[in-house]
Amino acid sequence: MIDVLETSDGWDWAITADRAGPVDRATFTFDAGPAGDDPRIYRHGYQSWSPSGEARLGVDVDPSSQPTLSLVRGMHHADPEPVTDPHQLRSELVTVVNGTCYGFLGGTDHDGTFRIRLRDGRIEVTVEAFLGGAHLAAGETRVLHPVRRFASLDDWAVAYGAANAARVDAPYQVGWCSWYHWFSEISEDALRQQLALAADWPFDVFQLDDGFQAQVGDWLDTNEKFPTSVDGIASSIRAAGRTPGIWIAPFLAAPASEVAQQHPDWLARHAATGDPLRGSYNDHWGGSVGTLDTTNPDVLAHLEHVGRSLVEAGFDYLKLDFTYAPSLPGIYADPTRTPAQRVRAGMEAVRRGAGDDAFILGCGLPLAQAVGVVDGMRIGADVAPRWDPPPQVWEGALYDGVAPSTANALRNTISRQFMHRRLWLNDPDCLMLRTSETELTPEQVERWALAVGESGGMALVSDDLALLDDGSRALLDRVLALGRAADAAVTAPS
Ligand code: 9PG
Numbered sequence: 276m277i278d279v280l281e282t283s284d285g286w287d288w289a290i291t292a293d294r295a296g297p298v299d300r301a302t303f304t305f306d307a308g309p310a311g312d313d314p315r316i317y318r319h320g321y322q323s324w325s326p327s328g329e330a331r332l333g334v335d336v337d338p339s340s341q342p343t344l345s346l347v348r349g350m351h352h353a354d355p356e357p358v359t360d361p362h363q364l365r366s367e368l369v370t371v372v373n374g375t376c377y378g379f380l381g382g383t384d385h386d387g388t389f390r391i392r393l394r395d396g397r398i399e400v401t402v403e404a405f406l407g408g409a410h411l412a413a414g415e416t417r418v419l420h421p422v423r424r425f426a427s428l429d430d431w432a433v434a435y436g437a438a439n440a441a442r443v444d445a446p447y448q449v450g451w452c453s454w455y456h457w458f459s460e461i462s463e464d465a466l467r468q469q470l471a472l473a474a475d476w477p478f479d480v481f482q483l484d485d486g487f488q489a490q491v492g493d494w495l496d497t498n499e500k501f502p503t504s505v506d507g508i509a510s511s512i513r514a515a516g517r518t519p520g521i522w523i524a525p526f527l528a529a530p531a532s533e534v535a536q537q538h539p540d541w542l543a544r545h546a547a548t549g550d551p552l553r554g555s556y557n558d559h560w561g562g563s564v565g566t567l568d569t570t571n572p573d574v575l576a577h578l579e580h581v582g583r584s585l586v587e588a589g590f591d592y593l594k595l596d597f598t599y600a601p602s603l604p605g606i607y608a609d610p611t612r613t614p615a616q617r618v619r620a621g622m623e624a625v626r627r628g629a630g631d632d633a634f635i636l637g638c639g640l641p642l643a644q645a646v647g648v649v650d651g652m653r654i655g656a657d658v659a660p661r662w663d664p665p666p667q668v669w670e671g672a673l674y675d676g677v678a679p680s681t682a683n684a685l686r687n688t689i690s691r692q693f694m695h696r697r698l699w700l701n702d703p704d705c706l707m708l709r710t711s712e713t714e715l716t717p718e719q720v721e722r723w724a725l726a727v728g729e730s731g732g733m734a735l736v737s738d739d740l741a742l743l744d745d746g747s748r749a750l751l752d753r754v755l756a757l758g759r760a761a762d763a764a765v766t767a768p769s
Contacts, residue, residue: 276290276291276293277289277290277291277301277302277303278290278291279303284423284424285377285421285422285423285424286303286402286421286422286423287421288301288303288404288418288419288421288422289416289417289418289419290404290406290411290416290417290419291414291415291416291417292411292412292413292414292415292416293413294413295410295411295412295413296410296411297408297409297410297411297610298406298408298409298410298411299354299405299406299407299408300354300403300404300405300406301403301404301406301419302401302402302403302404303401303402304399304400304401304402305399305400305402306397306398306399306400307372307373307375307391307397307398307399307400308372308373308397308398309373309396309397309398310332310333310393310396310397310398313331314331314332314333314373314393314398315329315330315331315332316329316330316332316364316366316370316371316372316391317329317330317366317369317370317371317372317376317428317690318330318335318364318365318366318370319366319367319368319369319370319642320351320367320687321350321351321352321353321367321368321386321599321641321642322350322351322599322639322640322641322642323637323638323639323640323642323652323653323654323655324350324351324639324653324655324656324657324677325351325352325367325677326338326656326675326676326677326683326686326687327686327687327690327691328686328687328689328690329690330364332362332364332391332392332393332398333362333393335364336358336361336364337357337358337363337364337365338351338674338675338676339351339352339356339357339358339365340357340358340359340361341674341675342673343673343674344673346553346555346556346603347673347674348674349599349602349603349604350599350603350639350674351674351677352365352367352388353367353386353387353388353403353405353407353602353614353615353641354386354388354403354405354407355603355604358390360392362392362393363390363391363392364390364391364392365388365389365390365391366388366389366391367386367387367388367389367641367642367643368382368386368387368388368642368643369389369428369431369435370389370391370400371428372389372391372398372400373398375424375425375426376424376425376426376427376428376430376431377389377400377402377422377423377424377425378422378423378425378431378434378435379420379421379422379435379643380420380421380422380423380434380435380438381420381421381435381438381439381643382420382439382615382641382642382643382644382646383439383615383616383619383643383644383647384417384418384419384420384613384615384616385404385405385406385407385409385417385419385420385613385614385615385616386404386405386407386602386613386614386615386641386643387402387403387404387405387420387422387643388402388403388405389401389402389403390403402422404419404420405613405614405615406613407602407604407613407614407615408604408610409610409611409612409613409616410610410611411611427693428693429693429697432693432694432697432698433697435646435697435698436646436697436698439646439647439698440646440647441646441647441697441698441699442647442648442649442650442699443696443697443698443699443700443766445634445650445651445700447700447731447733447734447758447759447762448479448480448634448651448700448702448733448734448735449477449478449479449480449734449735449755450478450479450480450481450482450517450518450520450592450733450734450735450736451469451473451476451478451480451481451482451517451735451736451737451740452482452484452520452705452735452736452737453465453466453469453482453483453484453486453737454484454485454522454705454737455657455658455659455660455705455707455737455738456660456707456709456712456737456738456739456742457486457739458485458486458559459485459486459559460486461483461484461485461486461487461500462486462500462501463487463497463500463501463502463503463508465739466483466508466511467511468741469481469739469740470511470512470515470517471515472740472741473515473517473740474515476736476740476748476751477751477755478517478736479517479518480517480518480519480520480592480634480735481512481515481517481518481519481520482520482521482522482592482594482735483508483512483519483520483521483522484522484594485522485524485559485596486500486559487500487501487505487508487521488523489532489533490528490529490531490532490533491524491527491528491529491532491557491560491564492527492528492529492532492533492534492535492564492565492567493532493533493534494523494525494581494585495581495584495585495588496533504588505521505585505588505590506588506589508521509521509588509589509590510589512589513589518591518592518634519589519590519591519592520590520591520592520593520594520634521585521590521592521593521594522594522596523581523585523593523594523595523596524555524564524595524596524597524598524600524639525567525578525581525582525595525598525621525625526554526566526567526569526578526597526598526600526601526621527554527555527564527565527566527567527597527600528541528542528551528564528565528566528567529560529561529564529565530551530561530563530564530565531561534567534577535551535565538573538577539551540571541567541568541571541573541574541577542565542566542567542568543565543566543567543568543601543603543605543606543607544605544606545605545606546604546605546606549606551565551566552565552566552603552605552606553565553566553603554566554597554600554601554603555597555600566600566601566603566605567600567601567621568601568607568608569601569607569617569618569620569621569624570607570608570609570612570616570617570620571607571608571609574621574624575620575621575624576624578621578624578625578628579624579625579627579628580628581625581628582624582625582626582627582628582629582633583628583629583630584628585629586628586629586630586633590633591632591633591634592633592634592636593625593629593633593634593635593636594636594638595622595625595635595636595637595638595640595649596638596639597638597639598618598621598622598637598638598639598640598641599618599639599640599641601614601617601618601621602614602615602617602618602641615641615643615644618640618641618644619644619648622637622640622644622645622648622649623648626648634650634651635648635649635650635651636649636650636651636652636653636702636733637649637651637652637653637699638652638653638702639653640652640653642694642698645698645699646698646699649699650699650700651699651700651701651702651733652694652698652699652700652701652702653702653704654687654688654691654694654701654702654703654732655683655684655685655686655687655688655691655703655704656676656677656678656679656680656683656684656686656687656704657679657680657683657684657704658679658680658681658684658704658705658707658723658737659679659680659681660707660709660712660713660714660715661680661681661713661714661715662680662681662682662714662715662716662719663680663682664678664679664680664682664683665678681707681715681719681723684703684704684723685722685723685726687703688701688703688704688726688727688730688732689726689730692730695730695731695732695762695765696731696762696765696766697765700732700733701730701731701732701733702732702733702735703726703727703730703732703733705735705736705737706723706724706727706734706735706736706737706738706751706754707720707723707736707737707738708720708724708736708738708743708747708750708751709738709739709742709743709747710742710746710747711742712739712742720750721750724750724751724753724754725753725754725757727754727758728753728754728755728756728757728758728761729757729758729761730758730761731758731759731760731761731762731763731764731765732758732762734751734754734755734758736751
């Protein structure tokens with residue numbers, strides 16, 4: 276039974292199970308007014324990489340209706356099932372319809388989705404609390420996250436941040452990141468060379484990305500490209516006067532990892548096959564990787580240990596990636612937990628270990644569960660040393676608007692701008708200042724860089740510093756001046 280109480284500013288609601296068993300969702304529907312000639316909505320994506328922006332009702336289609344993998348649909352929506360109604364669009368967590376913003380006020384207990392369609396010249400909105408098959412006991416009541424009306428997306432972000440203890444006080448972030456030049460080929464030699472070249476660059480954080488780890492899942496051990504331990508790497512970054520930062524995908528574990536080999540019971544399972552639940556696929560990781568079961572207390576203790584160990588090793592900045600993974604449907608130890616609760620429990624475990632002072636950047640993370648845990652948040656698709664996605668995109672990007680490309684990153688930098696310092700510090704993704712070893716034209720390099728600056732979001736450079744010249748440095752200085760001013764303007768009393 277679903278109890279919905281409509282108030283002057285929105286809805287409060289709860290679900291009570293008639294009988295014991297799994298519950299997928301609770302819904303109610305309201306009329307959002309006449310459609311007019313050209314009805315448009317704000318369509319918001321589920322996690323960091325998911326596209327957000329304006330969509331046309333009756334014209335655009337939900338990307339899940341296009342052929343793709345269930346993993347990819349699950350990665351980009353609360354409900355991994357495709358939309359079959361060609362006239363329905365989904366917006367996750369928040370939307371704008373007919374000039375009114377509607378948003379959930381929380382996302383830690385369950386996800387929230389708006390399903391929006393035209394009906395007889397009017398706009399019909401179905402509000403959905405997604406419980407993802409969580410088992411409820413007979414007669415059990417779960418209070419659902421309230422849904423409210425707002426005058427603007429800004430107002431929603433302020434309210435959501437206040438209701439969820441958003442962490443918005445970290446300083447403006449300037450740094451360097453290894454990913455968008457070396458990708459998985461980063462080595463300790465290259466990292467040390469960059470540290471030396473960085474002497475005159477104004478970086479605080481120096482963030483090592485994917486490519487150092489022994490295996491996906493074994494984050495405290497390095498591979499043959501990194502002869503030194505993670506402690507040694509952090510010490511070298513610190514000795515160069517930078518804040519050590521490191522990337523991990525805490526909820527993933529490769530089949531060959533120690534964590535998967537020694538604790539097969541820590542992996543979530545596919546319902547049909549009983550095989551480890553595929554959380555992602557990457558050639559450079561050796562293929563498919565499993566998903567840790569964040570309803571298992573031993574897994575949470577392990578995640579806490581990983582967070583604590585990396586901070587103790589000297590990393591004050593942790594980029595937690597592919598963190599949507601435990602939202603995927605599967606068999607988990609505790610069937611009473613919703614996908615949202617599984618993601619949140621994993622994030623909180625890493626935060627507990629890392630402590631309150633560490634800077635945590637969420638990536639590939641559902642926005643609803645991030646607020647209050649992360650200090651920074653990736654809000655768009657990966658940039659790439661090219662403007663448009665190539666025609667042949669890799670498997671993980673079989674979805675409209677998410678392939679790594681600077682154009683895709685730029686779209687969300689604008690459409691999720693209003694979240695900056697209300698929910699976290701926005702991370703629009705890295706600057707790439709080089710004009711060689713890139714397909715970006717100098718105009719495109721500048722256009723992206725200035726957009727990052729104007730957004731006030733985090734400014735991390737991802738280049739081989741040996742490729743940068745005085746022009747690149749002058750551009751970075753412009754970006755940082757713009758960025759500091761835009762950042763300060765968000766918090767300045769009006
Ligand atoms: C390291 C990278 C970088 C990058 C992250 C993330 O399957 N996918 O859709 C997919 C999207 C993004 C992505 C990888 C896969 O990149 O955003 O900054 O850290 O991982 O592997």
